[in-house]
Amino acid sequence: MRIYIVEDDLSVINILEDIIETQGLGEICGDCGGEPANLSDVLRAKPDVVLVDFFMPVKDGVEFVKELRTVNTTIKCIMISQVSAKELISKAYSAGIDFFISKPINLIEVRSVLKNVEQQITNEHTLANIRRMFMNEIDHMPKGTKPESDDYGRKLKYILNRVGMSGEKGCPDIIKICEYLHENHIPVSNLSVSQMCEAVSDSPKNMEQRIRRTIAAGMSNIAHMGIEDFMNETYTLYSGTLFSFEDVKAEMDYLRGKRSSGGKVSIKKFIDGLMLEAER
Structure with a gap:
């Protein structure tokens, strides 16, 4: 599972990368280095999952996810934030967020969320493969035997x-x-x-x-x-x-x-x- 981190705080990036690598939760395929989010950089890295901070300068996490969703609907997006207001959480989910991870960063929560995301990705891939196999088999059946x-x-x-x-x-x-x-x-x-x-x-x-x-x-x-x-x-x-x-x-x-x-x-x-x- 390839993971990209979009976060303006380098210390948070370091903590997340350390947890992901030491816990074997995936492969870090890139991060924004504390700079404003760049959609082109993220897409070039071909991540399965993007961890994105809610509050960032220039472009906040919700804006970034909305922009990402216009070109890619399969990448899983996990919001990192201290936000507890329901209206802001709802706004994030409406933009296309799949899960939340709360700040301050907690190893158990990060591991739990990423494991859930990994399982969801696996299930989706399995389902897609089964569906392709099933439809291919039906398409190749002689007429009248479907x-x-x-x-x-x-x-x-x-x-x-x-x-x-x-x-x-x-x-x-x-x-x-x-x-x-x-x-x-x-x-x-x-x-x-x-x-x-x-x-x-x-x-x-x-x-x-x-x-x-x-x-x-x-x-x-x-x-x-x-x-x-x-x-x-x-x-x-x-x-x-x-x-x-x-x-x-x-x-x-x-x-x-x-x-x-x-x-x-x-x-x-x-x-x-x-x-x-x-x-x-």
Whole structure:
């Protein structure tokens, strides 16, 4: 993971570089050396992540991120600041910030945030690769043999992959329930969540907990997509079908620091939406 630092305080740059290098959090591909932010220099360094200070002379962090987002929407932006005012935090997230790191710099927070960003990048790359492979395989199938209703499980996996949930422990559980309901022609509304789990598992309570955590992870992924790009295809397609849009909005506000808790998970809403999408 390549990291560029945009910060007007050389001591902060040195601290961040020391933490990143000693903790093995990534490769420093450049910094602004305490000078005003230069977009061309940043883009030439080809970073995966930019750490940018909120308050800087000439051009502040929000202005810099807005400028960066006009030419690149994939670089992850982490704001470094002592700002606590909600309106300023909201302004930063609206500009395109993905995460915040507070000043004074704390090793544990830097490590936690960068690990989260690294995982998010990995998930996005995995999802993109799976999607390319899947679409390429479909394109090369003989006419008339492309997946239809007999490939229901594969369709479920594809949708879950798109939402970045394929690596979660509850993913196989969700697929198992959907396949059970589909094969037996049982509407989701006819059963409670506990009854669904009891029908396919010897440990229904554990299954329900895994599924709930997995759907929560999916909601967080969708919310991140919406924050980064409100017109993101996956976000627009699934934010209101697999989840309640109000809960996704609450999750986005939570990630932006505008509320103390995120959206609520509805297992039945998610499974119902997933089955409808797979049956299209």
